[in-house]
Amino acid sequence: MQKPNTHRFQIRIEWRGDTPKHMMWRLPVWTPGSYLIREFSRHIEWIQASSGTELLPIHKIDKATFEVQCPENTSLLTLTYEVFAYDLSVRTSYLDTSRGYFNGANVFLYPDTDIAAAIELEVIPDTGWDVATALPRLDKPGYCFIASDYDTLVDSPVEAGHFQRYIFEACDVRHELIFTGFEDVDLSALVHDIPRIVEAAQSIFQSPLPYTRYVFLVHGQVQSGGGLEHRNSASIMFDPFMLHDPEKYSRILGLFAHEYFHLWNVKRLRPTYLGPFDYQHEVYTPLLWVLEGWTDYYAWILLARSGVVESGRVLDYFAEAFRQLDLIPARHQQSLTQASFDTWIKLYRPDGNTPNNTISYYHKGALVALALDLSLRRATGGRESLDSVLRVLWTSYGDQGYPDTAVDSALVQIGGPFMRQLLDQWVYGTEDIPDDVFDTVGLKLLREFKNLSQKVPYTGIVAEQSAAHSVVIKHVLKGSPAESAGLAPGDEWIALNNYRIPFDAIEARLSACSADEPITITIFRHHELHTFTLTPDSPLPDRWRFVTDPLAAEEARTRFTEWMGTPIP
Ligand SMILES: [Zn+2]
Structure with missing residues (x-):
């Protein structure tokens, strides 16, 4: 250098x-x-x-x-x-x-x-x-x-x-936090919370940490983010200004927990072909829904179990994730195993058609992990869980690599033949997760409107603001009124019902329209002006949240505490 x-x-x-x-x-x-x-x-x-x-x-x-x-x-x-x-x-x-x-x-x-x-x-x-x-x-x-x-x-x-180095011991092992780009930033909350996440993760496996030293390489970069896992370290990047917002701070902790949990799930517990690697070609796997999806699920579970984020906030995260998944047409077209296999050409190469073409094995994989976890707890009267499946895999395969069938087999071993049926529905198939899985832990998933006086009729348009501050149609969802009308990703949205449409006003202006009444949308496409007429559908609930079922039995409340490590809110 x-x-x-x-x-x-x-x-x-x-x-x-x-x-x-x-x-x-x-x-x-x-x-x-x-x-x-x-x-x-x-x-x-x-x-x-x-x-x-x-x-x-x-x-x-x-x-x-x-x-x-x-x-x-x-x-x-x-x-x-x-x-x-x-x-x-x-x-x-x-x-x-x-x-x-x-x-x-x-x-x-x-x-x-x-x-x-x-x-x-x-x-x-x-x-x-x-x-x-x-x-x-x-x-x-x-x-x-x-x-x-x-x-x-x-x-x-x-x-x-020039970086700041914090050293802590957790589970009798040395850990280092290397902070670059955080001058004059108060890092005390992170320094306090990360060791608790490490301890909560270790307690899932109930065995000593499989390393002698672990390093978090943390880089502060405004308007940037990301993480990459390694066996004995993680690279983590986020915007330092996020530290001041409790909701964003919980997402930062989730990023740490995600990359850290990978030291087991993907870096050690992995299919045989994911290490050593073929560095010259794509390496295909149907299992990213486990390697990434379960990791994402456990990241949020660990935040609750370690006490660094309230369980209510974790439930809000999952509820919003269920709502977001419900908006993605590809969920009924592409299975989790297909999404994993095709990541090289789909998830990692997003374009205007992505929501119609692929699901995220992070996103749906985490929600299926949640549903499998609760199903295991129900099937075994609370004796077993997805934690048990991880322990079986860890005990059976450790760091040696496993065959593609190992995860399914471990699920069936712990939960019985019924798990095979759930895998066929949610992993190999494209069925939605039914609400009754939440009964196990005494929760109901409510679908509401944020603002009853501002319900937004459904068009199927996902818009974004361009660098030049124009409104650009990012996605046109399959089967939607926008698709029927002929709109396309990349169209520059100029006007709604002949009035200019500012990005910040889209929701308010659409909410003034009625479902089932035609509206006009004017756009530029390839420098040519076009006007399309479409008829929106009924508004979709835009606020999903978990609430405690007031009729929940004592057993369900116990299940919740076993699951989240904290009493039901
Ligand atoms: Zn990951």
Whole structure:
């Protein structure tokens, strides 16, 4: 990181070992946890191969592979290259005069002969910078670390710069919180709450934490966000201004809990093909509804069980998630397993047709996890739960990888053959989750209107405000009045009933219209003005919330407390 102003990392790889005459070096095309082909090799600007003082021939044989021609008995091969790094996200790499951050998959070539060898990593940061990573540090001068193999190197992002480091012990294990970009921000609430989430997660598995040190790399960035999981660390990015708002703060905690829970679910408890990885091709799995959906479910459950967020707020989150799912036409078209398999071309590549074309296995996966959890509790009289399923998987497979059938089998083992039927309905099929699953814990899901005097007739238009402050139709939902009328994603919405439509006024202006009475919508499409007539449907309840069933039996109240770790609100 000697020239941070150029946003380029200078990389030097020294290879000691067998060097075939034609040695292939590759850069991954994707990074684990983020299921999109990203073609990281496009950021390599030049490369040189040498042995001692002798330059060796090197040329590309495909988009991500370099072939080096090595003389016989080459014992030391050196590759030197530069990587442009100016992509501000948790899954990519970034360098400027304030900080450097990288994921190994973006920057480190690997030899196709051997990715199991241990790798020593020396990071040379800019003057005065500190370096943080989950990799163990070697007892020698400089920032030298050891990775047991290439997978571990890639799984251990590195942060360099001026950061704040908080250390805490939880479950007798050292944890580090590395905060970059939070100058003059009060972090005391986070520093207080994160250890409690760690302890609540550990208590699900009822076994020692499977690591000796864990690092949260946390980056504050206005109007940005995201997280990426690793075995012994997590990269987390959020807007520091969110810390001041209780609702947004709970979402930040949810992000921490989500990425942390992944240290089990996906990084260790995983299908066999998700580690070690094929870094050159898409890796397909039908199980992201478990790997991501259950993780999202447990993130929110952990917030309640650890006491850092009130259970009422967690229930509000789930109720809103059920409402949002109800608006997505694709829920009756695409199953969770299909959504998982197709993530490379659908969820990770959203467009105007996405709600008609795919469901999110995070979103629906979390709600199905909730429904399975409550169904297990009902089927077993409260003796077992989804926690039990996780423990069975952890005890049976640990860190070894499991077959695709393992999750279904564990569910049936714990809950009986009835679980197979639920899987067919909610996971392999596209049936909605019925409300009676909530009876188990004494809850009712109410569907209401926020404002009875401002009910918004249903058009099926999802609009957004463009950077130029115009109103753009983002989605036209399948089967909706807007689709019948012929509107399309990308249309610039100019007027409603011949009056200009400001973005902030859409709901109010539509609520002044009646369902079943035609309205006109004027748009620009490809620079041409068009007016469409559509007839809205009846308004849909826009506020869903869980309430305690006043008739709930004592048993249901007990179930709730076992579930959330806190009495029913
Ligand atoms: Zn995740």
